[in-house]
Structures are given as structure tokens and as C-alpha cells.
Amino acid sequence: MIKVAINGYGTIGKRVADAVAAQPDMEVIGVSKTSVSSEAYIAKERGYPLYIADLSKKSAFEKAGIEVAGDVDAMLKAADIVVDATPGGVGEKNRPIYERLGKKAIFQGGEEHEVAGFSFNAHANYKEAAGKQFARVVSCNTTGLVRLIHALDQAFGVQRVRAVMVRRGADPDDIKRGPIDAIVLNPATIPSHHGPDVQTVLPQINIVTLAMIVPTTFMHMHSIQADLKTATTRDEVLAVFENHSRIGLIRKATGIKSNAQLREYTQDLGRPRTDLWENGVFEESVSVLDGKEFYCFQAIHQEADVIPENIDCIRALMGTVKDPEESIRMTNEALGLVAIG
Amino acid sequence: MIKVAINGYGTIGKRVADAVAAQPDMEVIGVSKTSVSSEAYIAKERGYPLYIADLSKKSAFEKAGIEVAGDVDAMLKAADIVVDATPGGVGEKNRPIYERLGKKAIFQGGEEHEVAGFSFNAHANYKEAAGKQFARVVSCNTTGLVRLIHALDQAFGVQRVRAVMVRRGADPDDIKRGPIDAIVLNPATIPSHHGPDVQTVLPQINIVTLAMIVPTTFMHMHSIQADLKTATTRDEVLAVFENHSRIGLIRKATGIKSNAQLREYTQDLGRPRTDLWENGVFEESVSVLDGKEFYCFQAIHQEADVIPENIDCIRALMGTVKDPEESIRMTNEALGLVAIG
Amino acid sequence: MIKVAINGYGTIGKRVADAVAAQPDMEVIGVSKTSVSSEAYIAKERGYPLYIADLSKKSAFEKAGIEVAGDVDAMLKAADIVVDATPGGVGEKNRPIYERLGKKAIFQGGEEHEVAGFSFNAHANYKEAAGKQFARVVSCNTTGLVRLIHALDQAFGVQRVRAVMVRRGADPDDIKRGPIDAIVLNPATIPSHHGPDVQTVLPQINIVTLAMIVPTTFMHMHSIQADLKTATTRDEVLAVFENHSRIGLIRKATGIKSNAQLREYTQDLGRPRTDLWENGVFEESVSVLDGKEFYCFQAIHQEADVIPENIDCIRALMGTVKDPEESIRMTNEALGLVAIG
Amino acid sequence: MIKVAINGYGTIGKRVADAVAAQPDMEVIGVSKTSVSSEAYIAKERGYPLYIADLSKKSAFEKAGIEVAGDVDAMLKAADIVVDATPGGVGEKNRPIYERLGKKAIFQGGEEHEVAGFSFNAHANYKEAAGKQFARVVSCNTTGLVRLIHALDQAFGVQRVRAVMVRRGADPDDIKRGPIDAIVLNPATIPSHHGPDVQTVLPQINIVTLAMIVPTTFMHMHSIQADLKTATTRDEVLAVFENHSRIGLIRKATGIKSNAQLREYTQDLGRPRTDLWENGVFEESVSVLDGKEFYCFQAIHQEADVIPENIDCIRALMGTVKDPEESIRMTNEALGLVAIG
């Protein structure tokens, strides 16, 4: 059993913890929090040992009825590998600690590529993780782009990609961030950083991205255009997506034409936390013009798509499973992830 | 086993179906839909026989891979009781059918009190349902008000209630309805219809309500002021709520101060469809000024709070369980509903 | 003086009326409404004779203190030309009336191209209007696209255009329409109708468009990519926009990066109804990659950009001013429209 | 001419500046900004001398084409009185500067009562300002409450007030603040600070207030209940509001039932920046139950209602006009403020 510590039990961390707990070859040896909150109660409910950064706050946790197992250092020492899911930028500050303790660690997309020097996606570069101490699972948007572009590139060759990302303004439980009634260019300059971020995993891809933020809370929406090297048909592209273990097709017959209806669907399906772990490609939108110009819309659940990637990344870094397909299969099976469509 | 048909498998109907299926003394003999949609796939997934209003549409369903069990009439004939969860106003049109077939039926809050002549709430008037053919489960807002006011009235006597309801604009999957950036008086006149609706269950209560609609999708927020007959303390009121099987207390230590964070919490708790079946009373807000003036904020999940009431109403109309507390206990246990707090 | 009737005094109609009233060579001989509303009070305030479709409603207007000048037929007879600003689809029903009365008429973008057989944009095809009875001013989105694409095509030649439009969900005063928390594909299929609509004015342009709707009320946001025929530089493109009478540059130094801040700016500038009549191109976003690949973001104020086009279209159909530049100059001067930047 | 400096040229400051410039007995001798932004361009456009806090930033302004008149100290020295419209909390830090320079100053509602020791509302306590160096114009919400409660108290006597405030989440041009899809209790405890804040102006009033924040940008909505001392009728209350110079009645015939439609109306009326300087009381909502229980809904434009109060406060502190009614008349006339309705 791989002993996994989750440093930072928030939006991403709590999902990684549940996903780890569901795997046959891993266990959660602890999760960490900085202050008492509803998520501390959830850790207790799940039975995850809770560690805290600052032991002087121990009594505040105990007063709230939450047992504290020790400090973060103690948690890290007990672990084989750490998934760092602290807020963007904190991971970089934590790296020296992992180095000092000689622990393998996985960082999230809020960190720069340089934090680990290696950016990970299970389908694209699983094997390159072998022997490394650190990896960064690329951000939700980049993960969504990489999955789709890599699949197209493998099948047809990708000449160039042009993508526009319409991003959610805040996570559903974030009551501070806006905007309320605005479309915000983020950035106003072109291109956005997402293109170069894709290239940390797929350096050969010619890609330009643009990004905006809108007043929604659930899922980014990508509009993707790609010029392909080999001529193909819509049916061939659909077949590629159907056969992909982390691309789901939102079938026309469902009538789903928005992220909101898609969430209702994952909720009705009983997905934990309504999570859409796979890319949600709208079947109706998949188009091939003149044989070589590909288009589609895809929904990317910001809180969820990186979760299975973190699980695969654990195995890739630990070296316990060599074959990417085998790890992906194990992860998906344990999560009950059968791509929609 | 009570054979239950759900006529109208939408927001409310799909939840009632799952709640019925979870009970030890009931079974879903069928659900109905008017057209192919994502919910039809969910019915299939759950294994509920699907009936359709208009058999000429059968082939459309079959083309989408969804088997049709027959028409609505066939479903109704096979049932002991019907839960009508069709859109507001359709229930009234369906009543003659239920009368013709001699079936018991439960209507929802989108219908007028007169559709059944009897408006139901499990804690307030369960026993009055005995022997009746029809009942109406009052609306989400009214259910939330009745639970709280009835509990206060039993414990302290209620002189008068003044409540302001800030309502969600649309259900989460409803992409058509607004508003987007407006606070809409609904109605602009005072009082709103909610006060009289409370009186269909609790006729003795002096109540004035005001209502607005805002651009949110999840849960109404009630601000409630009540003058009590007997002087009391904040702690006594909290004790009443703690002991109530369908009032939950949102503890201060969770840091939850909004419906959005509350939803995250029910989601983390693994509630099906993130449902908050109970009233969500904010502990911090519970106040008693000068011994007799009560205040609180409560969150009411529009899609969920009426679900356990529908289940109890089935037993109340069928006469299989005489004691309200026994039915409430059975319903809650089967749903896994232990009020938060 | 050209006598102009405005049939349909709503979002577009009230703006056209004020714009007509401001011109030296035109006068508003009447505006029409179907029912009493705040806009009827505004017509009264402005002193526009108010006509109504159904004279049986006259007393309702008079009870509200609003004088009625007669019915719509009377208004049309007194006019040289009609600007039809009724809701989408009503214009088509009105055309036979204009034919019967032998009146020239201008329709809006909610109608199909076929309603007039001629779609208008002042910079692109003013002279083609000569001698025609009917014209359609293309929709807000199409007007915004045509202005920019035509300018690029004149200057550098346009090989192909790929544009993604993020559209506002509802006009600011529309409290019924959503979505509230969703990104809605509209349509989910690719391409959207905007490309072909651009081609009703610029038939030679190769263009594919995609469109989404988001929960905002003010201005659409266009992300535009164009492959140019002739190599150029960012500075040359900026010069083209600077010299265009209906393209405004939102300067980097203003710090404006969203439609909301842009509205604050037009509001601070004292623009009537905060109207942005010109395209709002974000200076920072204007990019030329490898000499031939153009990019920019532009904000399009849905309620405003078609207004000056309607004014020019009046002169073009009436034949009173032959030179497009002369009409555009007259219109802009009368409105006080100096493009921002 | 009273020489007025506006320290902090933002949402409130830019409106105060225009209002001062419109008065016959005042002039704007300068406005201040901390960094280059769209508002700096507006100051230039209006011809207001622009002063900056930190002269080392002068070249940044000049590079953007904006002339700098000097530093804030220079501006203050040239003034008879300062309107401090810096962000909440900064005013308190500025007070020692005003003391040192011996300048009269007006603070805004983002400061505590103690910053000036005197909280101002023109109708309620104008005369008490005489001879004082400092005053605080109470916040937008408090100004709205004070106007209405004071008017009711003068006419009928007010026994107690219970008010629920549904507040806008962010100003229209604020793209950072949320919430996006949440109703946030602010605070979750009862009462909110607005009641005590009303009492800084009207100490005799028994008042309890509750407050929430919702995802809208324009105007707060107040729901007000008041028990009156003297029995009255709806018509008498309406007459009080009709005769009040800063309470407007939103007439039923306009069909306006929301803040969004109300903004459209002030926009159509040509109000600068669409400002609603007066309280917007919804005529339909004005109710008197059993002679003594008053209810209404009122819309309060957060950016605008304090503007005329700042102007009156200047005269009150300067002692140039003794009679409040005379100052209010002068202010309203100069602004062109005739209350709607």
C-alpha cells in the first residue's frame, strides 16, 4: 500500500483524498488543514487523520470537536508520497520541506512548471515520470486541452490549435470572488498562458489560446479549433473520443447544451460531488470542415478533471505500475469512472 | 408494499422516485415523461419503468435507446397511489383522471390548495390525511415556514410572524429563467401569497410575508421574525431546533454563512443530489430579543425539502402508518436523513 | 426634413427616435407602443407623438396620463419612412402593411435577410441601398463583425475569419431571461448563424463563427482571429482602427479589461444611456502573429451599435445623401460620436 | 464661492465633484487620484485639476497624457473644505492631516461614526452641523433608512422599525468582488450594524436590521416594516412621500418591479450616470395594515443617494446657508433633481 499524505485539504485536496482512499493500492495516511472549517468536519466524517500546520491552533480544533493527529511535519514523515494541494504559490514554498525529508511530491497547476521541472498528464507522458522525485499535475484547463489535443494528434496529427476558453469566475463555494455581471478578459493580451502550459506536456504543438472569465461557478467551456495534418471525417473523430478513457461524449439526445445541465446530469448519475472527471465533449459540436478543420466545444469541470491524473501520477512517480493504460484502468475502475456517452 | 406511480419525472419527481425506492414499505411501479431528455436516461439507469403521455412518441424514445413501458393511463392503473409532480397547473388538469380511475393522489405546491382541499405537512397535520383521496404537499417555501413556525408555536406560542423571503431565480439546470442582475419584487405588493399558504396548514397563525427573487440557483433564504407568547431564551429555542427531526442547525464553527457554502457541505457529506431535506437554520442567527422577539435566517433547498413530506404523505393517505412520528422516523431512516448540526 | 416613424418604441426604437431627433435633416413624426409602460412616459417626456396599435387601449393610456395621437396606421401614413423596431419576427408581419401604404421601411436584425432582400451596413454597402424600398440593418453582433472585417479586408485582404462570440444573456432591463449560472452553447452545433449573416453584407468573406450565452447583461464580447492576405504589423492594424469612424480603441492606460468597466467609462463620458455606438476594440489585445495572423477582443454594445447604422440607412434609402462618408459624418456629428481612444 | 477639494476621485468622489461643479455657490478646486486609470481621463475631460498622493508617480500620469497639478497637500491647502471619498478606513488615516491644516472635512459611510463624532443627514440634523469641523455622511443604506424613517416619524411617530436589506454584491465596475451564485448573510448574526448606524442620526428610533448580499450590481433593496404610534392610512403615507424632496415614488403604471427596470428608467430620463439620488419607494408596496403597521419596499442606489447629502453637508459645515430646506432646494435645483413619481 502506498502511503499518501494530502497537504492542503481544500477543493482539490478533499477530492484527491477520497480518490486515494478508493484505490486498492493506496491509503490516506493524513490530510492537513490550517484552520477550523466545514472541511475539517468532513475529514473527521471520512476518518482521515487530520494534521495541522500550526500546533498552537490545536485547542481551537478540539473545541470544535475535531481531533488533531499532529503537525504537518509528522504527517509528511509517515508518508511515501505527498500530494500538495495548497493554494497556488504555497506549493513552491513547501518544496524545500519535501526535499529536506526526501519525500516524493506532486504539485498542482497553481504552481509554475519549474516547481517540479516536470509537468504530467497520464495519457501523454506517464512513463517520463519514472524515477523523478517531483511532478506537477497541470491545471484543470491545461489537463482538458492536453487530453483532447493529444488524442487528435495521435490519430490525425495536429498542425495548429486555436482555442478560446470561457472560464468560471469562482468555485461554487467561493463567495468572495466575482465578477457578478461582467465578461473579463484574462488576460486582455493575446495569447493567454494556457498555450505555453500545454507545451510543457506537448512541446511539439503549435497552439494559441485566449481566455475570458464569466460569472459562473461550475466548469470552464472551451471552444477549440484545430487544423489537422491528415484528412478525416466527423465519424472518425467521434470514434477516437468514444474510445478514450477520459473523454466523455455528451449525446445530442440528452438535450444538454450547457454546463449547468451537464452538472444536473452528473448529479443525477450519482457522481460523488457531482464530479465530471473526464472532458465533456458536446457530440453535436464535433465538426470537421473540409476534411482537415476540426471544431468542438468541451466542458471542463475545474474541480474534478485533475483528480484521476493525481492518482495516476502517484503510481508513475512511485514506479509501482509501469504501464500507463494499466494505471488509468485501475484509477477509473476504483472511482467508478466510465466516461459518459 | 405500496405501489407508487410518479407522474412527471422532473426536478421533484426524480427525487420522489428515489426516495420511494429507498423505503421498506413502498415501490416505484413507474415514472412518466413527455419527451426524451437526460432524465429519461436516468430513469433507465435506475431501472424505473418509463411511461409516456403520448404513445405516438414511443419511437423517439426507442431511437434514443430508452424502453417505453406503456402510456400514463396504464401506469396509473397499476398504482395504489400517484405522486403528481407535473409542472404547476397540470396537476389540476390531471385530477379528473385520478378521480375516474379512483386513485389516491398527492399534488405539489405549484397547485392551488383547492386541487385537493387539504394541504399537508408531516409534523403539523399528518393525522388529518386519514381517509382522504387527495392531498397537496405545500410548496418548498411554505414547507420551510410551516416546520419552523409549528415548532415555535408548540414550544412557546406564536403571536405573529413577519418573514422576508429571498428566493432563488431558477433551479440549477434551468438555463432559460433569470434574472441575471436584478432584485425582483415578487410580488411588488404586500403581503405575498406565502402567508395565506402557511395558513392552509396552520390556520391560527398571524403571518405577513414579503418576497423577492434574486439571481441565484440554489436554496431560498428566509429571514424570520416572530413575536412569541411565552418568554424564552436563545438556548431554549436552539434546543427545540436540535430536537426537531427536520430542522438542521448550521453550526458557527463550520464557517458557513451562505447557501453556496451550505451546498458544498451537503455535497461533501455525500447527500444524493446534494439535497438538504431539512430546514437549514443558521445557528449564529438564532436570536431572542427581550425574551419574546425571535429571529433567524434559514436556508430552504427548493428541490429537496418537500421530498420527505411526499413520502410521509403517501403513508398518511394510505393509512398504513397511523403515527406521524413513526412515519417520519421511517422516512428519515430510509433516506439516511440525520439533520445536520 | 425626412419624416420618420418608429414602429415599436422599445430598446432599439427609443434609441433610434432620439438619434433621429438629433439629426439636422430628420424629424420624429411618431413612435408606437402596444401597452402602457415606463417607456410610454419617456416618449411623453421627449415630446414624441405616441401612436398605439390597438385604439381600444386608448383609455388605459389616458388613465395613465399619456396622450394618444392615433393608431399605427395614421402614424405610418404621415411618414416618409418607417424604422420597424418591433420584436423579432413581427417586422415580417408588418411588411405587407408597408407595401400596401407604399412606404419605405427599415427592419432590424431580429428579422431574416429575406424580409428586405437587402442587408445594410454603412461602411460596407451604403450605395447599394439606392432606390430600394426596404433594407434590414443587420444585428448587433453582425454589425460589429462587419465593421471590423470590412476594415481589415480593405486594408490587408482577409483570407479567413474564425470568431467566437460570448453573448450577454439578456438586456439590462429584462428580468425574465437567464441564464443565472450557466454557459449555454447557442447553438451547440458549429457554425453559428452569425457567419452566414455576415455574408449577407460581405459575401466574399470565408468565416466560421461559434457562439455562447453567459449571465451578463451588457455587451457581447467577440474574440476574433483572421488570416490576412497581405503581411502587416500591429501598428498598421492599430492605425486602421484609429482612423475608422466607428471603431474605438480602448487604451491600455485606462485599465479597462471588461465590458463592465467599459460601461462605467461610457457612463462617465456622459454618453446617453451609456451607449457605446462604436466597436470597442481592446488595444492590448490587438495582435499580429507571424505577419498574417490577426487577433483581437472587441466589446459590442448590443443596444447601441446598430443605432447610427439605422440613421445612415434612412439617408441611403431616401437617396438624400449619396456619399456614405458624408452620411456617416453627419450622423456621428449629430450624435456627438467621436470614437473612444 | 466655497472652494471644495475632493480627496479620492472614485465611485463617490467623481459624483461629488460633478455635483459640486453644478452648484452656484461652490467650485471644485481639485480632485485626487493614486494611480492612472479611466477615471483620471474623466477628471481631465471635466477640467478638474488633478492632484496625486505620491509625486513620484507624476511621470506615469504625464506619459498617459494627464497633467498633474501637484500633490494632495497642495490641493488641501487651497481648499475651504475637503470631501474625503477615499476607500473605507483611509479617511480615518487622513483626519490628522485635515486637523494639521485646519481644514473642515466630510467623511463617508465607510468610516466609523467616531471619525467625525457627528453623523449627518440633511433632513434629519442639518442644523447640528453648525460650527463643527468634521461630519460623516452616513452610508448609502443608512441614508436611505434615515430619510424614510425620519419622514414617517415626523408624520406619525415611529414605535419600532424592522428592516431587511438585500444588498448588491459589488458596484457595477468592480470585477473582482462576488458572490456569483450565492445569498450571503452579512452578517449571519442579528442585528446587522445598520440599526445602530441609523441611531447615530436618529437616536430615539427602536430599530432592528438584518442584511444579506446577493449577486447584483445596482441598488440595494430594502424591505421595511414599521409599527406607527398614530393610526393612519395608505393614502396619508403616500402623501408624505409625495411631498418629500428626496423620496421618489415608482408608480404602478410604469410596470417597474425591480432595480434593473428602475435603472433603465433613470437612464431613459437622462440622469447623469443613471443616478437615482432619491429613495425609490415602490408605490404598489406601500401598505398600512390595521392602521398602524407600515410596509414598503425601497430601492437605494448605493452610488448616488449620498451625493446630495454631501452637498448639503458642505453648506451646513461652512455655515453659509442656515435653513436645511433652503440648502436642499438649492442642491436639488442645481442637480435637476425632481424626485420621480
Ligand SMILES: NC(=O)c1ccc[n+]([C@@H]2O[C@H](COP(=O)([O-])OP(=O)(O)OC[C@H]3O[C@@H](n4cnc5c(N)ncnc54)[C@H](O)[C@@H]3O)[C@@H](O)[C@H]2O)c1
Ligand atoms: N479549485 C480549482 O478549480 C483548481 C483546479 C485545478 C487546480 N487547482 C490548483 O490546486 C491547488 C489547490 O487549489 P484549491 O482550489 O484546492 O485551494 P483551496 O483554497 O480550496 O484549498 C487549499 C487548502 O490548503 C490549505 N492551506 C492553505 N495554506 C496552507 C499552508 N500554508 N499549508 C498547508 N495547507 C494550507 C487550506 O486550509 C485549504 O484547505 C492550487 O494550486 C490550484 O491552483 C485548483
Ligand SMILES: NC(=O)c1ccc[n+]([C@@H]2O[C@H](COP(=O)([O-])OP(=O)(O)OC[C@H]3O[C@@H](n4cnc5c(N)ncnc54)[C@H](O)[C@@H]3O)[C@@H](O)[C@H]2O)c1
Ligand atoms: N422545482 C422546485 O423547486 C419545486 C419545489 C417545490 C414544489 N415544486 C412543484 O413541484 C411540481 C413539479 O415541479 P418541477 O420543478 O419538478 O417541474 P419540472 O418541470 O422539473 O418537471 C415536470 C415533469 O413533468 C413532466 N410533464 C410535463 N407535462 C406533463 C404532463 N402534461 N403530463 C405528465 N408529465 C408532464 C415533464 O416531462 C417533467 O419531467 C410543480 O407543482 C412545482 O410547483 C417545485
Ligand SMILES: NC(=O)c1ccc[n+]([C@@H]2O[C@H](COP(=O)([O-])OP(=O)(O)OC[C@H]3O[C@@H](n4cnc5c(N)ncnc54)[C@H](O)[C@@H]3O)[C@@H](O)[C@H]2O)c1
Ligand atoms: N435588444 C437588442 O439588444 C437588439 C440589438 C440589435 C437588434 N435588435 C433587434 O431589434 C428589434 C427590436 O428589439 P428590441 O430589443 O428593441 O425589442 P423590445 O421588446 O425592447 O421592443 C419592442 C417594442 O415593440 C413594441 N411592439 C411589440 N409588438 C408590437 C407590434 N405587434 N406592433 C408594434 N409594436 C410592437 C413593444 O411595445 C416594444 O416597445 C428586434 O428585431 C431585435 O432582434 C435588438
Ligand SMILES: NC(=O)c1ccc[n+]([C@@H]2O[C@H](COP(=O)([O-])OP(=O)(O)OC[C@H]3O[C@@H](n4cnc5c(N)ncnc54)[C@H](O)[C@@H]3O)[C@@H](O)[C@H]2O)c1
Ligand atoms: N461605492 C458605494 O456604493 C458607496 C456608497 C456609499 C458610501 N461609500 C463610501 O464612500 C467611500 C469611498 O468609496 P468608493 O466606493 O467611492 O471607493 P472607490 O474605491 O471607488 O474610490 C476611492 C478613490 O480613492 C482613491 N484613493 C485610494 N487610496 C487613497 C489614498 N490613500 N489617498 C487618496 N485617495 C485614495 C482611489 O484612487 C479611488 O479613486 C468609502 O468610505 C465608502 O464606504 C461608498
